[in-house]
Amino acid sequence: MTRYRSILTFVLVILATVLVSCGGTPAAKGPVYSTAQLEQIQRYSADIQTLRDRMDELAPLIETEQWNDVESFIHGPLGELRVRMARLARSLEPKVQKTAQDSAQEVFDHLIAIDEAAQTRDFAKATSNYREALRDFESFFQLIPG
Secondary structure, eight states: OHHHHHHHHHHHHHHHHHHHHHSSOOOOOOOSSOHHHHHHHHHHHHHHHHHHHHGGGHHHHHHTTOHHHHHHHHHTTTTTHHHHHHHHHHTSOHHHHHHHHHHHHHHHHHHHHHHHHHHHTOHHHHHHHHHHHHHHHHHHHHTSOO
């Protein structure tokens, strides 16, 4: 009987040792972005914010139905928006990258719709897509680390 107690004690000690060594605290995660990555993201973000601010110039053009100016503005000052937003989305962490790319694409799709509305002189389509583009811009900027 003492022999079984000794074996049982030995097994319990081994089991306790294994459980304690495997059940420790999880390893701490490092920062998601390095300092250089954050600086790059901030530079890209500032460029895009400048273009976002310029979108406010589009509203009066739509309101006064200056369709040629609307088209020129979309193809001119806002012409690089898609490339810049895509570059920024690719520089984000993988967990948010797809969402950022989708938001950037939605902004661009709304700009295309505004351009089409300007060609057909469709005030309602232009204004609704303008509002949606601003909303999608905000969604995009929510994904950018501060």
